Amino acid sequence: MKKGLILGLLSAGFSLACVLLLQPKVEKNLLRSEDEEEESGFYKSVMQAERAAYEYNMLKDPRTGKIPDGIWNAELREAQSAPMKPFRNANDLWVSEAGGTETTAGASNNWQEAGPYNVGGRTRVIVFDTRYNGTTNRVILAGSVSSGVMRTEDGGNTWTRVGPDQQIHSLTSLAQDPRPGFQDTWYAGTGEALGNSTSGTGAFYLGHGIFKSTDNGKTWTPLTSTQGGSLTSFDNAFDLVHKIVVNPANGDIYAACQNTIQRSQNGGTSWTAVMGALGGSSATGNTDVVINSTGTRIYAAFHSRNTSNRGVWASTTGNSGAWTLLGGNANDTPTGWIVNESTTATWGRILLHLVPGSENTLYAIYENGKSQASPTLQPELDIFRCNVSDIANPVWTNRSSNAPSISGSFSNLRNPISLQGGYNMCVAIKPDDPRLMLIGGTVLFRSVDSFATNTVNWIGGYGFGSSSGSTNNPFGFYPNSHPDIHCFAFDPTNPKRLFCGNDGGIQVTEDITATPVVWTYLRNYQTLQYYHVAIDPESGKNNFFGGAQDNGSHYRDASLNMGNRPSYRPTINDHEMVGGGDGVSVDIGKIAAGKQPLYLGAQTGTMIRDDALNYFTTTQVSIRPPNDQLQSNPSSGYGEFVTVFKLSHANSEALFYVNYNRLFRTTQASTVTQTTSNGWDRMTGVENAVNAAGGSTIAIRTIDFSWGPYLSSHSMYLGTTNGKVYRLDDYLNASVTTSPIDITPVGLTGNVQDIAVNPNNDNEIMAVVSNYNATSVWWTRNAKAATPVWFNAEGNLTTPSVRSCVIVAKKTGTTTSSEYYIGTSVGLYSCENMGYRLEASQPITWTREAPALINFSVVTTMDYRPEDNVLLVGTHGNGMYFCELGGANFNPNNPTALNTIVNDKNFIRSIQPSSARGNFNYLVGNATGVRNMSVRVLDIGGQVVYQNNVAYADGTLPLQRFAAGTYVIEITSDNRKYRSLQKVIKN
Numbered sequence: 001m002k003k004g005l006i007l008g009l010l011s012a013g014f015s016l017a018c019v020l021l022l023q024p025k026v027e028k029n030l031l032r033s034e035d036e037e038e039e040s041g042f043y044k045s046v047m048q049a050e051r052a053a054y055e056y057n058m059l060k061d062p063r064t065g066k067i068p069d070g071i072w073n074a075e076l077r078e079a080q081s082a083p084m085k086p087f088r089n090a091n092d093l094w095v096s097e098a099g100g101t102e103t104t105a106g107a108s109n110n111w112q113e114a115g116p117y118n119v120g121g122r123t124r125v126i127v128f129d130t131r132y133n134g135t136t137n138r139v140i141l142a143g144s145v146s147s148g149v150m151r152t153e154d155g156g157n158t159w160t161r162v163g164p165d166q167q168i169h170s171l172t173s174l175a176q177d178p179r180p181g182f183q184d185t186w187y188a189g190t191g192e193a194l195g196n197s198t199s200g201t202g203a204f205y206l207g208h209g210i211f212k213s214t215d216n217g218k219t220w221t222p223l224t225s226t227q228g229g230s231l232t233s234f235d236n237a238f239d240l241v242h243k244i245v246v247n248p249a250n251g252d253i254y255a256a257c258q259n260t261i262q263r264s265q266n267g268g269t270s271w272t273a274v275m276g277a278l279g280g281s282s283a284t285g286n287t288d289v290v291i292n293s294t295g296t297r298i299y300a301a302f303h304s305r306n307t308s309n310r311g312v313w314a315s316t317t318g319n320s321g322a323w324t325l326l327g328g329n330a331n332d333t334p335t336g337w338i339v340n341e342s343t344t345a346t347w348g349r350i351l352l353h354l355v356p357g358s359e360n361t362l363y364a365i366y367e368n369g370k371s372q373a374s375p376t377l378q379p380e381l382d383i384f385r386c387n388v389s390d391i392a393n394p395v396w397t398n399r400s401s402n403a404p405s406i407s408g409s410f411s412n413l414r415n416p417i418s419l420q421g422g423y424n425m426c427v428a429i430k431p432d433d434p435r436l437m438l439i440g441g442t443v444l445f446r447s448v449d450s451f452a453t454n455t456v457n458w459i460g461g462y463g464f465g466s467s468s469g470s471t472n473n474p475f476g477f478y479p480n481s482h483p484d485i486h487c488f489a490f491d492p493t494n495p496k497r498l499f500c501g502n503d504g505g506i507q508v509t510e511d512i513t514a515t516p517v518v519w520t521y522l523r524n525y526q527t528l529q530y531y532h533v534a535i536d537p538e539s540g541k542n543n544f545f546g547g548a549q550d551n552g553s554h555y556r557d558a559s560l561n562m563g564n565r566p567s568y569r570p571t572i573n574d575h576e577m578v579g580g581g582d583g584v585s586v587d588i589g590k591i592a593a594g595k596q597p598l599y600l601g602a603q604t605g606t607m608i609r610d611d612a613l614n615y616f617t618t619t620q621v622s623i624r625p626p627n628d629q630l631q632s633n634p635s636s637g638y639g640e641f642v643t644v645f646k647l648s649h650a651n652s653e654a655l656f657y658v659n660y661n662r663l664f665r666t667t668q669a670s671t672v673t674q675t676t677s678n679g680w681d682r683m684t685g686v687e688n689a690v691n692a693a694g695g696s697t698i699a700i701r702t703i704d705f706s707w708g709p710y711l712s713s714h715s716m717y718l719g720t721t722n723g724k725v726y727r728l729d730d731y732l733n734a735s736v737t738t739s740p741i742d743i744t745p746v747g748l749t750g751n752v753q754d755i756a757v758n759p760n761n762d763n764e765i766m767a768v769v770s771n772y773n774a775t776s777v778w779w780t781r782n783a784k785a786a787t788p789v790w791f792n793a794e795g796n797l798t799t800p801s802v803r804s805c806v807i808v809a810k811k812t813g814t815t816t817s818s819e820y821y822i823g824t825s826v827g828l829y830s831c832e833n834m835g836y837r838l839e840a841s842q843p844i845t846w847t848r849e850a851p852a853l854i855n856f857s858v859v860t861t862m863d864y865r866p867e868d869n870v871l872l873v874g875t876h877g878n879g880m881y882f883c884e885l886g887g888a889n890f891n892p893n894n895p896t897a898l899n900t901i902v903n904d905k906n907f908i909r910s911i912q913p914s915s916a917r918g919n920f921n922y923l924v925g926n927a928t929g930v931r932n933m934s935v936r937v938l939d940i941g942g943q944v945v946y947q948n949n950v951a952y953a954d955g956t957l958p959l960q961r962f963a964a965g966t967y968v969i970e971i972t973s974d975n976r977k978y979r980s981l982q983k984v985i986k987n
Contacts, residue, residue, distance in 0.1 A: 048900040050604060050633065054604040054641040059801055061773040062749040068772050074855065075799040079826035082796055083952035084851040095332035095875040111850040113526060114544055114880040115573030116554050120505020121147060121527035121877060126489035127174045130183055137901060141217045142506060143171035146877025149188055151217050156522045157177045158643040161878060163220050175244040177251055183824045184216040188255060189241030209238035210255065212268055223268040229394050237262055237278045239446055247821040249295025252318065259285035261300050263318055266516030274320045275300055276309050285894060286349045287698060292359040299362060301350040306337050312364050314391040326394045338368050338382065356431045360389045379403035379416040383451050402454040404445035414462045417441045428488035432495045440485025459517040460500060461485055481507055512611040529641050530874030532861045539867040545598060546874055547583025561596060561612040571739050578610055584643040589670060590652040597670050599645065604637025605630065624657060625664045627681040646703045650710035653759050654732055661691035678862025685739040686728060690720055694976050698722045702754040706762035707866060707894025715762055715784065719752025725767050727783060743783060745790035756805040758818065759866035768802040768822060776802040777822060781835050782902060793834060800824040804862045806871060815944050821871065823859025828873055836938045840968045840983050854881055866890040899973060902941030908980035911969050915985040918960040922971060924952055930972040937967050
């Protein structure tokens with residue numbers, strides 16, 4: 001994560017080339033407030049807890065408070081059984097299923113990638129194919145936390161997601177069988193005890209064991225021997241796999257799991273514990289394993305709190321009971337080694353590394369429990385070197401006094417080295433030079449004498465300099481690098497060329513020995529994890545904005561609002577980083593007075609305004625409501641981890657901001673600031689309705705509005721974390737004490753993650769619930785009634801977590817229709833004219849969109865522009881996508897009464913007969929204020945097969961030529977106050 005939001009100057013020590021590659025020509029300055037300070041290690045742990053609570057509460061079963069056992073497999077099986085839209089296969093043929101025969105595109109939507117190509121998501125592992133030669137073999141595999149396995153065949157220029165979608169979570173390790181004849185076999189390990197965004201709060205979002213590929217990483221299948229157990233209980237040794245290695249001599253697989261080293265001697269069919277056993281704390285059982293190049297030595301390391309096996313061990317066979325303790329089992333064995341089991345001063349994660357070409361030298365580094373933050377200023381890492389020529393008599397050297405710390409240059413979370421609880425921690429040695437050693441934490445340090453002295457270079461991650469940012473480049477990053485280092489991989493054909501994986505994807509340097517080191521982002525590694533996305537409201541302009549976990553807020557400048565594209569983002573899908581931190585809600589205002597506001601934020605309450613049209617000359621301004629009006633959280637921020645705010649569809653100056661149960665309104669969005677005393681209204685009526693007691697237990701999670709130019713009949717809809725749906729009428733003029741109307745469906749439980757309003761009829765809304773084992777999709781056509789009639793619209797998707805929804809208005813020729821989209825934990829789905837099927841008691845079938853592109857990605861967020869029917873999708877781990885749906889039919893402001901009446905006999909007395917071969921008749925009543933009616937006939941699939949506007953009088957529907965079957969007759973009054981529905985059978 002970006003640890004501060006201030007922008008500063010580039011260090012004068014960098015070359016002009018580095019400056020031009022990374023930064024705009026004019027610096028920006030971002031307002032910094034007291035709650036946006038650099039993160040300490042304690043603050044990092046608090047933020048992890050905040051994020052964990054947010055995501056865990058979004059998913060847990062409302063009845064049990066836990067994530068259900070086996071839910072990922074269950075939702076994936078259900079998703080795989082859903083029909084798919086046709087898609088283009090690798091041969092550029094339209095097919096309706098994987099391996100299927102050629103078909104026509106039919107009603108398929110043409111989905112496109114929207115990037116970002118120039119920044120990626122958190123990457124935990126990178127491995128070169130052992131046969132990589134830079135020409136005929138350029139295969140590299142990488143592991144992104146939410147995206148699974150990514151693969152490239154061109155050395156990193158383009159990447160393809162190859163892991164089984166929605167199966168490989170929390171990827172931690174990749175290993176290839178190095179033996180000739182077996183090198184197409186790979187293994188992938190999953191599960192994180194440290195740092196995973198959904199671990200904590202009493203339950204872990206554990207891994208799915210180990211996966212295997214036998215076609216050089218192109219396809220993957222789970223090893224059934226490593227599956228099973230509860231998703232939220234630490235009850236399987238393979239719940240948390242830290243490392244996998246394959247013995248180059250015999251192909252034995254070793255897995256460093258939580259508190260145990262497991263071995264398979266039959267390709268993963270079965271496993272045996274060769275050290276340790278399942279048990280102990282899932283948070284303090286970190287292990288590591290390495291094997292020398294001949295397969296004659298296996299080394300293992302255990303966490304300090306594992307009192308039975310803690311320390312570093314060696315074996316020549318890898319058999320149970322055949323391990324020799326090298327050290328680390330007690331204090332000062334070797335000298336200076338720390339063993340402290342207290343909760344305040346204990347070392348945790350431990351890593352081993354053998355020196356290439358000199359495999360009698362082993363390094364052990366571990367998190368030592370100290371704090372680099374002021375006032376202690378101690379490196380959080382200890383370094384030990386061991387001569388293992390004779391494992392019965394190891395010779396240790398303590399180099400901890402030379403752990404990365406640049407004298408006179410203290411910087412919180414940067415220098416001395418910070419590991420953030422051991423999550424950001426990795427080590428590598430240059431293959432042809434055992435003296436050049438790299439250690440990564442939040443930043444990347446280099447030693448040219450393997451830390452024999454305290455001379456080190458700061459070469460990546462955060463920028464160097466004081467914590468004030470005065471010598472940091474914008475966003476505090478080392479040029480073209482990213483903080484929070486997780487892994488390294490040297491190019492087998494060029495030992496100077498290094499790949500570095502971190503929270504910002506993958507960067508590469510052509511010369512790791514250079515001063516300064518010059519980094520380049522690997523492009524097309526589309527792995528960002530979005531919380532929210534926004535689309536430019538100006539018709540025809542596909543400019544997009546997104547707030548992403550770990551990676552701030554990025555803007556896709558398709559229409560060159562920011563000017564010609566600079567060298568650091570040369571293509572349309574290269575995004576401009578507008579803000580740091582964990583990105584949250586984002587929005588884009590309409591153009592006015594030569595400006596187009598961008599609204600962005602960061603975790604726990606921050607909200608900022610920028611300007612797309614004057615981006616390089618505009619100072620960013622903090623605009624959230626005054627702090628004394630906000631409820632704080634444990635991280636000293638305000639509100640939930642993902643800050644929620646949204647612009648009105650009707651008025652680009654009307655902005656709403658959420659702080660738990662509190663809702664704030666401003667109608668001066670383009671000018672308001674945090675210090676403006678009268679710029680924000682606190683909507684106490686909403687606040688008291690949501691949770692009169694206050695506090696942080698209940699929050700507003702989503703907001704949506706009526707569309708079109710504002711009318712007093714417009715409404716705002718709100719969904720909450722405790723399963724409530726509210727409507728606030730005339731929301732721009734309502735007094736601050738006005739209470740919203742509770743229109744919650746009977747039976748709705750869980751977190752209402754999103755609400756969608758029909759752009760042409762704000763009486764029709766859809767609400768989705770994100771929790772497992774809760775009814776997840778709800779729909780009503782009379783949301784403005786005192787007690788709306790709601791329908792369960794889950795259809796064939798009863799298992800997935802549903803995160804987002806949109807209602808699309810379309811017109812094809814003379815036929816109008818509505819399309820419904822839901823974003824789920826297993827992909828994007830759509831159906832058409834859903835309401836008519838629900839009202840006719842017919843089943844709903846959701847069809848999977850973009851099966852070859854989005855596939856089973858977690859679709860967390862969507863935004864929609866009805867003027868030209870562009871739909872934008874944000875995924876959690878695979879970036880963003882968009883589609884020009886076509887057939888725009890935006891006719892807003894059809895006045896909708898607040899109490900629409902369905903099947904009122906005063907409007908339509910009867911529709912008869914219920915079954916006939918020919919004509920069906922309707923008889924009107926004497927409803928006042930009605931002069932005309934819209935009469936439609938829909939087939940059982942929801943398609944409009946007849947439509948006519950007629951006077952308010954008795955009439956006949958001639959259906960003689962219609963095919964036999966079930967139809968729905970719908971009659972709506974011209975003032976939208978009345979609506980009658982009747983299911984009939986045509987014989």
